[in-house]
Amino acid sequence: MPLGDKSRSKGIWNNILEKCEKKLVNWKSQYLSLGGRVTLINSVLDALPTYMMSVFHDAIRRNFLWQGNCDPNNHKFHLVKWDQVILSKKEGGLGIRNLKIQNQSLLMKWLWRFASQEQALWKETIKARFGMENLWITNLSTQPYGSGVWRSIRNLWIKFFNKCKIKVRNGGRTLFWEDKWVDQVTLRNRFPILFNMSLQKEATIREMRDNQGWDLRFRRHLNDWEVNKIVELLNILGQYKDLNTDEDNLFWNPDEQGRFSVGSAYRSSQRPDTHIGGWPWKMIWKVKIPLKIACFTWLLANQAALTQHNLMKRGMQICSRCWFCECEVETINHLFLHCREVAKLWQIFINLRGISWTMPRNIKEALACWNRDGNQSGHRERWKIVPACIWWSIWMERNQRCFKNKSCSMQNLKLNCMVLFFFWCKHEYPQDAEDIPSILEFL
Numbered sequence: 001m002p003l004g005d006k007s008r009s010k011g012i013w014n015n016i017l018e019k020c021e022k023k024l025v026n027w028k029s030q031y032l033s034l035g036g037r038v039t040l041i042n043s044v045l046d047a048l049p050t051y052m053m054s055v056f057h058d059a060i061r062r063n064f065l066w067q068g069n070c071d072p073n074n075h076k077f078h079l080v081k082w083d084q085v086i087l088s089k090k091e092g093g094l095g096i097r098n099l100k101i102q103n104q105s106l107l108m109k110w111l112w113r114f115a116s117q118e119q120a121l122w123k124e125t126i127k128a129r130f131g132m133e134n135l136w137i138t139n140l141s142t143q144p145y146g147s148g149v150w151r152s153i154r155n156l157w158i159k160f161f162n163k164c165k166i167k168v169r170n171g172g173r174t175l176f177w178e179d180k181w182v183d184q185v186t187l188r189n190r191f192p193i194l195f196n197m198s199l200q201k202e203a204t205i206r207e208m209r210d211n212q213g214w215d216l217r218f219r220r221h222l223n224d225w226e227v228n229k230i231v232e233l234l235n236i237l238g239q240y241k242d243l244n245t246d247e248d249n250l251f252w253n254p255d256e257q258g259r260f261s262v263g264s265a266y267r268s269s270q271r272p273d274t275h276i277g278g279w280p281w282k283m284i285w286k287v288k289i290p291l292k293i294a295c296f297t298w299l300l301a302n303q304a305a306l307t308q309h310n311l312m313k314r315g316m317q318i319c320s321r322c323w324f325c326e327c328e329v330e331t332i333n334h335l336f337l338h339c340r341e342v343a344k345l346w347q348i349f350i351n352l353r354g355i356s357w358t359m360p361r362n363i364k365e366a367l368a369c370w371n372r373d374g375n376q377s378g379h380r381e382r383w384k385i386v387p388a389c390i391w392w393s394i395w396m397e398r399n400q401r402c403f404k405n406k407s408c409s410m411q412n413l414k415l416n417c418m419v420l421f422f423f424w425c426k427h428e429y430p431q432d433a434e435d436i437p438s439i440l441e442f443l
């Protein structure tokens, strides 16, 4: 990794960039499934140096996820927006790390150390170099050269400090009016009239105390209607009568104990996206199926698998027709839920349980309903495998028909689906899976 003053210029990173790309070429990623590529991205690429890499890095990861190492001229569609891909699985993404946030979280660790470590040599050096803006942080750097690292860190201060509150000990590092030490709002904002009259606008808490208690001084005598405000303020201050001798500290709000960690900083910075949030995505990831199948289910739930209808939406000139019934448009909801041919696969499992079932409108609803009905099942974990199993069988057969011009009979397709189901059950629950009939019997 190159070090030195020029580390901010882009040219110097080409070397590393090439190394990353070479690494990827060595993996036979054209043979990897989407799930395999997600794993590789999370485990290997992210272990490469991330500092200042995020800009290039995202493009590499994005292409690798959707393109593999295929010839770059052979364009592949990026099926789901990158902004969503880098959300956690719980929030509807693939759990690929957001490097910008990761990087910021790592840098914030230095702000935490700066604010909480006393008399560390590195801290004294930085203090001497930049001067202090307040009791917690240095001035913003205005020098153009040689201070890039601390400048990047210092720029995150407001973002960082907004997630902190001050734990008052001896009151010596906390500004009475201007700092957030009571709840999430400053006393200045909460009592603007009193603040304007105060003669101690810049005082610390310790300076506002004497042996008798709080020593609040104002420019003039208070009017009757202002006395209520004082009473309110004194009530709040009543909780803080015992100052001790320790230094004031920061309390990191995202953590219950108030201690900073890179992980909690990362999680608290991920913005929950309202339009995809809310749906229980764990229904996809908690099911005991191979990762590549779960990723495929995820694509379906996002209406993103490349059916003919989706290809048309992306500008391909084709005539869209379902490969099974040959009369409807091949949308995701038709192919995987509503096609009258495909319904025969669903019927196998529905008949076995003897439930009544009306097919919901889309993939997400279907998953939710299926799992809800499965709650009465003796083997509800197996029951949850069924939709992914049906969908994967349909997709494999559909691709045979579409790309290889081969097809198997509905009878064989049913059989394939059962065998797949059997193998997944056997893999996850080896102790109680003997043969297909006995597995089905106990659904």
Ligand SMILES: [Zn+2]
Pocket (backbone or CB within 6 Å): 322, 323, 324, 325, 326, 327, 328, 334, 335, 338, 339, 340, 341
């Ligand atoms: Zn159809």
